[in-house]
Amino acid sequence: MKRTPIITKHKLGLAIALALSGQMALAQEQEATETIEEVVTTGTRLQGSAAAVVEERKEQAFVADILGAEQISRTGDSDAAAALRRVTGLTLVDGKFIYIRGLGERYSSTQLNGAQVPSPDPTRNVIPLDMFPASIIESLEVQKSYSADKPAHFGGGNVDIRTKSLPEEEAFEIQIGTGWNSESSSDALAYGDSNDWLGSDDQRALAQPFLQALATYGSVNFTDIARYEEISTDQARLINRDLMNTMNTDYDVYTESVSPDIKGSVSYGNQFVLADDWTFGFLGAVDYDRATRNSDQERRVLGFSGENLVNQYRSESQISTHSVELSGMFNTGLEFGNNHKLETSSIFLRDTQDRIQRGITETIDTIGEENLSFFDTDIRYEERELLSHQLRGSHLFPELHNIAIDWQYTDATSRRDAPGNVFTRQGADADIGEQPQNLNYQRSRNAAVLEFQDLEDQVENYGADIELPFYLDGNELLLQAGGEVMRKARESYGRRFGFSTESTPLSELTNTEFSELFGPDSVNDPDNNLQVYGAPTLTDPNYLAAQQIEAGYGLFDYTTSKWRLNAGARWEQYSQVSAQIDLATSTIIGAIENTTRREDDWFGGAGLTYFVDDTTQLRLTYGKSTVRPDLREITEVVFIDPLTSDKVRGNPNLISTDVQSFDARWEWYGPAGDNWSLGAFYKDLTNPIESVEAKATDSDRVITFLNGDTGHVYGLEFEFLKDLTMVTDGLFVNGNLTLSDSEITIQNTGGVELTNNERRMTGHSKYVINTQLGYDTLDGEHSAALVYNVFGERIAFAGSVFGGRGIDDAFEQPFHSLDAIYTWYPDFNSKLRLKVQNLLGEDTEIMQNGQVIQKQTVGTSVSLEYSYSF
Template sequence: MKKQAVLNQSKLGLAIALALSSSVAYAQQDEQTSSDTAIEEVVTTGTRLQGSAAAVVEERKAQAFVADILGAEQISRTGDSDAAAALRRVTGLTLVDGKFIYVRGLGERYSSTQLNGASVPSPDPTRNVIPLDMFPASIIESMSVQKSYSPDMPANFGGGNVDIRTVSIPSEEVFDVSIGTGYNTNFSDDGLSYSGGGDDWMGEDDGTRALSAEMLEALARYQESINTANIATYEGISFADAAVINRNLAASLNTQNEVYSKSMSPDIKGSLTYGNNYDLGSDITFGFLAGIDYDTSWSNTEETEEVLGIANGEAVVNQRSETRVTQQDVEVSGLLNFGIQVGDYHKVETSTIFLRNTADRVEQGGIETPNSIDEDNLSYYDTDIRYEQRELLTNQIRGSHYFPQFWGFALDWQYADSRANRDAPGEVFYRRINNRDLGEGIGDLAFQQTRTATTLQYQTLQDDAQDWRVDGELPLYLADMEILVKGGGQVSKKARSSFSRRFAISAEQVANEDLVNVGYNDLFSDANLTNGEFGLALFGAPTATDPNYLAAQQIEAGYGLLDVQVNQDWRVSGGLRWEQYTQVAAQLDIRDMTMIGDPAEAGRMEDDIYGSLALTYQLNDEMQLRFGYGSTVVRPDLRELTEVIFVDPITNFKVRGNSELQTTDIDNFDVRWEWYLPSGENYSVAAFYKDLANPIEAVEAKGTDSDRVITFLNGQAGEVYGIEFEFLKDLTSITDGLFLTGNVTLSDSEISIANTGNVELTNNTRRMTGHSEYVANLQLGYDSLNGEHSASLIYNVAGERIAFAGVKQGEVGIDDAFEQPFHSLDAVYTYYPDFNSKLKFKVQNLLGDDVEIEQNGRTIQSRNVGTAISLEYSYSF
C-alpha cells in the first residue's frame, strides 16, 4: 500500500514501476545527495506502461495456477467506474447487462465472486451471483481472475473465479478527495419523472413508496387478504362497512404517481479517503483507512421490443413496443479498515464495506398487439415505475501469522459476515387504451374498466452469508526440491428470504366517461378512492404463484495441496478438495408462513472430492509454459430451484425456477505460454477446453400470453474451447511514451438440450447461451516524458451471443435470438497540473453504438446508449 500512496502523491505516477525495478535503489541513493537528480532519474527511466502493469505481472508470474490480475492503476487508465466495467478488459471476459461477467463464454452462473477471498451474498432476485456494478472502482486495489482451478478455492468453479481485493491500510498518511460531473448526449431530450418519488438523493427511499402503517396492520390482521369480502367475514360486518375499510386502505397507499417530462441533470460524483499508520512502540503498529464514495447519474434511452410468435407457418410479431426509459442511479459506498501488526510475523485486519445502489426507473410508451388490436387505430399506452434499492454490508476479520520457530509454518484465517438486501417498494404499473383517431401520436388515453386498472407491488429480499476459513502452509526442503505443503478448511453458509405483495385497484364499476383523458393522480385521488359512489376498489390476496420463498445453503470443505519446485525448470502444484453441499429451497404461503409442496423434495445434499493439477515449465528466465487440469461443479442457484415466477429487473422477462435441476460437472483443461521481457513488455498465448455434463441453460418456456417466460433446463452435454492472445508492446520506436496493449479470444461452444413438455426448442444443439465466438480489447496509451499528460484510447467488442434460445410452436420454430456486437470505443485523458492533483477527462461510446438483439432477421430489441462525457478532479494531500 505504501507504493500506492507514493503513486497518489506523485504527479509523475511512476513510483510503482520504479519500486519494482532495479533502478529504485539507485534513485534512492541519489536522492540522499540531490533530490533534483532523483527526480530527473524518474523522468528518464520510468514509464506509465511499466507502472500500470509491473505489479500485476509479477503476481501473475508467481501464480501456480493460470490467473489474470487487474490492478488499480490499470482500472484508472481505462476510466472504468466499477468492477463490472473494468473486468471486461481482462482476456476472455465479456460484460452482460452492465452487471455480470462471462468468463470464457460461460454465463454468470459459471463464475464465482469473492470479496477479499470470502463469499458474498447477492441482492439480485433471479440470480445467486452478486452484480459486479455494485463495487465502485474507488475501493478496489486489484482484482484476480483465476481461470484454472486450485483446491483452495470453492469447487463451484466454471469459467473462473473473480476475487475483488479492496484497498488496504496505508503505511503512511493518505488524504485524497475527488469531485466530478458528467453528461450524456441522450440528455438532449427531456427525461421522465413522477410525482410520488420522494426525496431519495442518498439512494434510500424516504418512506414515500413504502407500505403505510395502516396497511401493514391490516395485512397482519386479515392474514394478507384485504379484499372486501375477506374483511367482512373476518370482522363479522356488512359488505358495505367492509368496503369502507377497504377503500381507506387503498387511500393509504402511495397513489400519486403521475409521470411528467423533466430536463436531465448532470451526473455528480465525489469521494473522500483518509488513512494513516502509527507506531505504538514495542514493535507494534496500528493503521486505519476510511473512505466514502457518492455518485448520482442519469440515463435516458429509447427502447423498442418485439415478441415473435407463429401464425400460418411463419414468424409474426405478437407484440411490439416503443418506449422511453429514464433511470436515476445513486451509488453510496463506504469502507473502514483497521489493522494491527506485531513485528514482522503477526497481523490482524478488519474490513467493513457498505455498498448501496439505487435505481429509480420510469418507462412509458406504446404497446401494440397486432393479433388483437387494430394498430392503425388503437394501441396500449403503458407506464411502468420501478424503484430498486440494493445494499451490501460485509464485515471481515482476518489474520496472518508466521512462526519461524516452527520450521517456518504460516497460518492465515478469516471470518466474514455479510448481508445483501433488495427493497423494491411501490412498483407501479398502469395501462391505458390509446385512441389515435384524433391524429398523429397519442390521442385519447383511457383507463380500462378492469380489476387491474393499476397495480402496485412491494418486494423485499434478504441474502445472508457467513464464511469461515483457515489455511496453513509449511515449507519443506528435500535435496534440490522446495516443497510447500498447504491445507485448510472452509465453512460457508447462505440463507435467503424473498417476499412479494401485489395490490390492484379495480375500475370495473367506474363510469367510462370518468376514465377518459384523466390523469393518474386525479383518477386515483384519495377523494375518489374513499368515495363509495365512484366505484374504485382495492384487491390484494396471496396466491400459490406468488414469488415468496426461503432458501438456505451450507458448504463444508477441506483441502490439501502440494506446491513443489522440482528444480529450476519444473514446478508441480496440485491437490484434492472435499466438499459437502446441502441446500434447501421452499416456496411459502405468506399467510401462515407454511411451505407449499412436498418437504421431501425441498432439500438436496451432495458429497464429493475435486482435484486439480498444474505444471509450470521454465523455458528460460523470460518464458514459461503452464498446464492445468481441474475437476469442478456448478450448482443450481437458490432461486432456480423454486418454481415461482419473478420478473427479472434487468431483462423484464418473467423467470420461473425448476426444482428438477441437477448439478453440472466440469472437467477443465488449460495450457498457456508466457513471455515477460525486462522492458515490461509481455506476451501470452493460452488454449482451454471445458467438458460439461448436465450444463444448466436459461430457455424460453411455453407461455399463455405474449410475455416471455424464461426457465432453466439441464442439457445432456456441453463443451467450450478456445484460444487467447494477450500482449503489451512498447511503441517508443514510433514516439516516446507510446504503447499498445490488448487481448483477443477466439472460442466456440456447443450444448445439447432435449425438449420437455414445457420447453420445445428450435435448435436442440447449438452454442451455449451468452457465448461469444470472439472477444477483443485494445488500448493505445501515451505518457508524456515530463509526466504531465497521460492518454488512452480503449476499444472493446464481443461477438454476437445468444440472448435466449428460440422455441417451437407446433412444427414451426422461431430462431435463436442473438445480441449483436457492441463496439465500445472510449477515450481517457489525464492532466497532472502539479505534484498533488490530477484532472481526468473521459468520453465513452465515441462510436455511438446501440444495444441490439436480432431474431429471425428482425431487430426485436434495441436500446440507444448515447455518448457519455465526464470530468473529474482529484487532490492528494
C-alpha cells in the same frame, strides 16, 4: 508546472523499476539541512502501474489474470464490472455481470477478499459487480483454471475483488467530478416528489394499517374482509376503501430537465507505531455518484398467427433512470512482532435506481382480436445494499519451521427492497411513433398494478489455511491445507395488488391523472366504486432458502529451477433447501423434498509450469469442479427480471453441473514491461444449466432453466503488451483476443420444446477483442488512452416451439465500445481526467428470426474528474 519525478525509496521498488523500466537515472538532491539519496525512475506510467500485477500473474501456479488499481484508473472504468471486461475472454452483460470464456454469469463465482458474499439480485446467484466502485479496489484477480483452495462452485472462473490495503504512511485523496450523456439532451421522465440525496423514497412502503389487514385477513379483498369480520359487503367495501387511501398514489409522470452527473470520493489513512514491534493502521473511504440516464427502447415478442410468424406484441418507449450510488469502507490493521497481523474490513455498498418507462404498445395479429393500441407506464424503484464485515489474521512462526497460518471470518448481508412499483396500461388513440391521444384506463380489476418486493441474503463464511515450507537441495516444497464453512440464508417476499375500476364511470377513466383517479377524493366517491384487490398467488416470489457448504482441502507446491508442480484435492459437503411460502396460510407450497439437495464429492486441480528460461514459461492445468443451481432456481417461483423485464420461473428438477477443465498457456515476459501469452482451453460440462424460453404469449416472455445432456467450450486466448518506443517515446499498445466455440445437447423436458436441441451455449461469443493504444509523456505530465472492446453475437435465450412451430434462438448483437481517456497531472498531488465513453454511439440489440426484438440506445457519455492526494 514541471512534474516532479517519481521517487522510489525501497529496494523492492528499485528491483521492480529495474525489471520493468527501459530507462533509469540516479540523482542526488541537496536540501538546506540534509542530503537525501533518491532513485528516479523515468519509465512510462503504464510500466510503473503494471509492475506489481504482472509479477503476481507470473508467479501464479494456475492460469489467472490480474488488474491493478492503476490499470483500472487508466481505462477510466468506474466499477468492477466495467473494469473486468478488459480481461482476456471476459464479456460484460447489462453492465453488471461478467461471462468468462463464453459461459454465463451462473458459471462464474465472486469473492470479496477471498470470502464468499451474498447477492441482492432476485434472479441471479452472483452479486452485480457494478456495486463495487473502482475507488475501493486494490486489484481484481480472475482465476480461470481450478485449484483446490478455491470453492468447488467453479465454471468459467473465479473473481476475487481485493479492496485497498492499509497505507504505509499518511495518505489522503479527494476526488470530485461531473458528467453528461448524449441521450440526456432531452428532458427526463420523473414522478412525484424528488427523492432525497441518497435516492431514498420512504413514502412508497405499505402503511401499518395495510400490513395489519394483510396479517388479519390474509388479503385485502372486501369479500375476505366480510367473511372474516362477519359483516355486510357494503361495510367491508368501506374498510377496503380506507385501506386504499393509505397507499401512495403520487405517481403522476412529468418531464424535467436533466442535471449533470455528480460524483465524489474521499479517503484517508495512516499508520502509527504504538510500541516496539507494534504498529496500528487504518483506512477510511467514501464514494458517491448520482446520475440520470435517458434511453429509447424497442421491444417485440414473436409468435404465430396461423401459418405466419408475427409480432404478438411490440412497443416503443422512453426510459429515464435516476441512480444514486453510495459506498463506504473502513479498514484497520494491527501488526506485532513483525510476524503477526490482524485486520478488519467493513464495506457498505448501496445503490438506488428509480426507473420510469412510458410508451406505445401494440398487440398485432393476435387470433380473435383486433389490433389494439395502449399507452403503458412502468415505474420501478429498487434499493440494493451490501454490508460486509471481515476479520482476518496472518501469522508466521519462524521457530516452528516457518509455519504460516491465515484465517478469516466474514459476516455479510445483502438486501433488495423494491416497494410500490407501478404498472398501468391505458387505451390510446395512437400507433407506434405517434403522440398518444384520449388516454383511458381500462375497466378492469387490474387497471393499475402495484408490486412490493423485499429480498434479504445473509452469508457467514469462515476458514483457515496453514502452510509449511521445506527447502530440499535448492528446491522448495510447500504443503498447504485448510478448511472452510459457508452458511447462506435467503428470505424473499413479494405482494401484488390491483386497483379495480370495474364499475367506474367512463368519464372518470378518460384523460385522468393517476393521483386524480386513485386519490382519496375519487376513492371516497361511492359512484366510482374503486377497490384494491390483493391476495397471495403462486406467482408471488415468496420463499425461504438456505445453503451450507463444509469443505476441506490439501495441496502441495513443488518448485525447482526448471519446473513447478501444484496439485491438490478438495472435499465438499453441500446442502441446500428452498421452500415456496403461502403467506396467507403461512404454509409451504409443494413437497419440500423436491427442492432439497444434499451432495458430497471430491474435487481437485493440478498445474504444471515449465520455466524455459528467465523470460518464458509454459503452463498445463487440469481441474474438476461443479456448478450448482441457485437457491431460487429450484423453486417454481416467478420473478420479473429487473434487467430484461421478462418473467423468470424456477425448475425444481435442476441438478448440478459437473465441469472438467483443461488449460495450456505459453507466456513471455520481456524488458520494459512487454509481455506476450498464447493459451488454449477446453471445458467439458455434464448436465449444463441453460436459460430457455418457456412461453411467449401477448406481452409475456417467460424464461426458465433446463439441464442439458452435455456441453463443451474450447478456444484460444492471445494477450500482449508492447512498448512502441520505435515509433515515439511513451507510446504503447496492449490487448487481447479470444477465439472460441461451444456446443450443447439438450432434450425437451419440463413442458418445454426447444427449436434447436443442439447449438452453442447461451451467452457464448465466438470472439472477444480488447485493445488499448496508450501514450505517456516522458515528463509525466500527460497520459492518454484509446480503448476498444467488442464481443461476438451470443445467444440471449434459446428459442422454443409454440403451436407446433419453432421460433429461433435470440442473439444479442456485437457491441463496439470505443472510449477515450486523457489525464493531466498539473503537479505531483493533482490529477485531472477527461473521459468519453461509447464514441461510436452504439446501441444494444437482440435479434430473433431476423427481427430486432429488443433495442435500447446507450448514448455517448462525457465525464470530467479532478483528484488531489498526498
